[in-house]
Amino acid sequence: MELKDKVAVVTGSGRGIGEGIALVLAREGARLVIVDMNLDDANGVVKKIAAKGGKAIAIRTDISKKIEVGAMVAETVKQFGTVDILVNNAGIEGPPTLVKDLPEAQWDRVLAINLKGTFLCCQAVLPPMMAQKKGKIVNIASTAAIRMTFFGSADYTVSKHGVAGLTQHLAWELADSNITVNAVCPGGVLTPLMEQHTTAEYRHTVEERLIPLGRMCTIGEIGESVSFLASNRADMITGQLLAVDGGLLTGFGEDLRAVVRKRMEDVKAASKH
Numbered sequence: 001m002e003l004k005d006k007v008a009v010v011t012g013s014g015r016g017i018g019e020g021i022a023l024v025l026a027r028e029g030a031r032l033v034i035v036d037m038n039l040d041d042a043n044g045v046v047k048k049i050a051a052k053g054g055k056a057i058a059i060r061t062d063i064s065k066k067i068e069v070g071a072m073v074a075e076t077v078k079q080f081g082t083v084d085i086l087v088n089n090a091g092i093e094g095p096p097t098l099v100k101d102l103p104e105a106q107w108d109r110v111l112a113i114n115l116k117g118t119f120l121c122c123q124a125v126l127p128p129m130m131a132q133k134k135g136k137i138v139n140i141a142s143t144a145a146i147r148m149t150f151f152g153s154a155d156y157t158v159s160k161h162g163v164a165g166l167t168q169h170l171a172w173e174l175a176d177s178n179i180t181v182n183a184v185c186p187g188g189v190l191t192p193l194m195e196q197h198t199t200a201e202y203r204h205t206v207e208e209r210l211i212p213l214g215r216m217c218t219i220g221e222i223g224e225s226v227s228f229l230a231s232n233r234a235d236m237i238t239g240q241l242l243a244v245d246g247g248l249l250t251g252f253g254e255d256l257r258a259v260v261r262k263r264m265e266d267v268k269a270a271s272k273h
């Protein structure tokens with residue numbers, strides 16, 4: 001139980017990767033704040049944690065709204081006294097689209113949640129973390145923070161590159177407050193987001209031809225890497241991007257240009273019906 005009694009805020013933890021992270025942190029003894037736009041899902045995760053003897057609360061928040069983020073952190077401090085760990089996980093992706101066809105609204109929404117939301121949550125937890133002169137921030141970026149995404153479009157890649165830049169700036173700015181800031185970069189993880197935007201056939205192609213370890217990552221495997229970075233074992237690690245991707249970034253996969261283009265065409269054709 002290496003996170004015993006730590007207060008951990010995990011955004012977007014009502015399902016998918018965020019849920020996986022919350023369950024691992026709770027197993028390690030942390031008290032969890034399950035933040036999500038979907039309160040029913042968040043309450044479901046609170047119940048799972050409570051069933052295993054853990055402590056968690058749910059707070060409905062849209063992380064792209066500064067006023068809601070401020071209220072969420074205030075409620076956390078009211079209920080648990082502080083924030084020790086912030087995991088910026090909430091993120092979205094629009095349908096895969098070439099830049100020439102990308103709607104402005106999709107660009108704005110993806111950037112508002114994936115990048116501005118991460119910035120707002122970091123900013124909001126700084127007063128309690130700086131007051132106690134310690135804290136751990138883990139941003140869930142993506143391999144798209146390092147290269148381009150293999151299943152989305154440029155708006156997503158740009159948002160995650162932004163998260164990588166923010167991670168490095170904050171690591172530098174917060175070092176003398178003893179707050180570490182790192183990013184975990186998942187490759188492919190089978191979650192509702194992934195299922196929504198890909199077919200089983202496409203996922204199979206990616207696993208076979210792009211990921212040296214030959215499979216998608218589980219939500220629990222992302223949770224383990226976050227738990228490590230949030231623990232004292234990682235006290236000397238800050239400003240890093242940790243790819244948890246089954247070797248995807250080694251770059252020995254095939255060129256998937258034809259596969260990706262076909263999928264974009266399929267999605268475009270389907271949206272016309």
Ligand SMILES: NC(=O)c1ccc[n+]([C@@H]2O[C@H](COP(=O)([O-])OP(=O)(O)OC[C@H]3O[C@@H](n4cnc5c(N)ncnc54)[C@H](O)[C@@H]3O)[C@@H](O)[C@H]2O)c1
Nearest residue numbers: 012016017036037062063090091142186188189191192193
């Ligand atoms: N699934 C993958 O293969 C993969 C790969 C790399 C990175 N990621 C990143 O991991 C994170 C989680 O992805 P996932 O696959 O679990 O997605 P998901 O869609 O399954 O879950 C995302 C959760 O975030 C919540 N959310 C969305 N917008 C929100 C907002 N504005 N405020 C609060 N909550 C909000 C949703 O309600 C949902 O519960 C994202 O940042 C995503 O970019 C995912």
